[in-house]
Amino acid sequence: MKTTALRTHRLVRTLSLVWLGIVTLAGCSILSTGERLSPTAKPENFQNTQLIGVDLVNALMQVPGKHPQQTVISMERPASTFATALKQVLENSGYGLRIGNGQLDGEALQYAIEPKAVEGDGRHYTYMISVGDVKMKRDYFVQQQGVTPSSNLFVIGTDPTRIALNDDIFENQRSQTLNQSGKDIIADTSTVNAETVVVSKTRDTRVTPPIRVADASDATSQALPITSKAGPGFEKPVTRLNMYETRESNYAEFLTDYSEVHKEILIFPNDSMRLGDLNKSRIQAIASNLQSESDVVSVIGCSHGRTKLENGNEVLATGRAKRVMEAFLYAGVEESRVLEEGCWSSQYFDEEMPRRGVVVTVKRNT
Structure with a gap:
């Protein structure tokens, strides 16, 4: 993808304590290798699903220790649209894959999709993936004519300040979807070592968010708060009228x-x-x-x-x-x-x- 498609980056918000508890205590049911979809709710458009895979893999590639040159991923044989899309994007991004049933070498890939609210001719979904001890989730609004992120990216298991998202891919989704990989949108990777991925760009628009992690290894065991100013101490209305x-x-x-x-x-x-x-x-x-x-x-x-x-x-x-x-x-x-x-x-x-x-x-x- 052209460098101009790299201009917009969204900062990554840390995972709330509620979702953290769900993942760590019930990981097998939430982040399973199957998809939790109703028969009428599947986002069948493969380009939509593939774009979501590109977005999540782009984030994964920026996690220290999870770059394609450092990581082998194991996954079951794809039995769903999303699994097929993930496999293709991971391969295009340069990850080594071990595919099959049973115990395999490599860090296990788990994923799930959770249907949310219906709006018009589309529906919101929560897509979740985990590779090793790193877990990510993001909401998307899926329609036949396209897909749009509808939340921030939530992350546990790593320092979120390292990750920048490029939502321009969703604006240009009709032109460059089929053969994309995560590395097409992350920026020009100039240096890779065992600890971090150094990313160089023509213009880096990332701003360090008000989130600090003293030790990234502790990120899976605590909620990471956002520094904030004192609120007015009132509850928002549950239903907001037009x-x-x-x-x-x-x-x-x-x-x-x-x-x-x-x-x-x-x-x-x-x-x-x-x-x-x-x-x-x-x-x-x-x-x-x-x-x-x-x-x-x-x-x-x-x-x-x-x-x-x-x-x-x-x-x-x-x-x-x-x-x-x-x-x-x-x-x-x-x-x-x-x-x-x-x-x-x-x-x-x-x-x-x-x-x-x-x-x-x-x-x-x-």
Whole structure:
């Protein structure tokens, strides 16, 4: 893939204690070698499944000690679309594979797929893989016409600050899927040794997130917290209504004593939830200027007018808000201080909200 496809990198968030407990205590049932799919929920499009494999293998290649030149992987003979895709991507990436039943040399590959919510003509899935003591999972929104990540990458067993994701592959998925490997999107690997993979790029856009691991070997036995500012101490509503219909914020009652101190509109590409480098840097700047004792951030995802996606306005509005919220979490802002919600309609609403953006407002308790 061209170097220009390497410009957008997403930072990796560490795994929560809840999921960590599930994996370590019930690994055989969750990270099994089979797929947990209902008969009607399988993402049959092979290109979609292969792209997910490319994304996960790209992350695996950046884990110290898991580079293809250092790792032999064992797996059972593929009996599913995802297993077939993983096998192909691993081979294209240069991993040595041992395939068959029973005890095999190499680090065992385990995987699972868990179906989530249905949205329009698509569905959300959680894809999970483990190789040795490293486990990863990520959510994806799968449709016949394409696949889009719908969460961060969650990792245990290694220092997550080493891993950078390239979500540009999902924007360009129609052109370069079939013969891709993880190494096509990771960047130009210039030096490899037993401890780390040194990655060189024309431009490195990674920003070290507010996550620190004193000893990466301890990562499998503890939750790795995100440094954060104190939250306002209130619970978010379980159900958030469409602001286009209510004409007021879901947090209106809570925000009675708050006043607006800063406001920005982040514009997204058409029919896309891709945040982009410019929006990420603007979010980082906003987060760095927050007053920890009194400020909250209102995040309103918007999608108004025509879209090529079925039920796309709601999906885009809520998805964009979620992406911006995640970026604030990476910047060290506590989740309870980011008030995300959506405003969507097939009708234009230009007098109040942007057509394809997110309204970010810093509010201060006065």
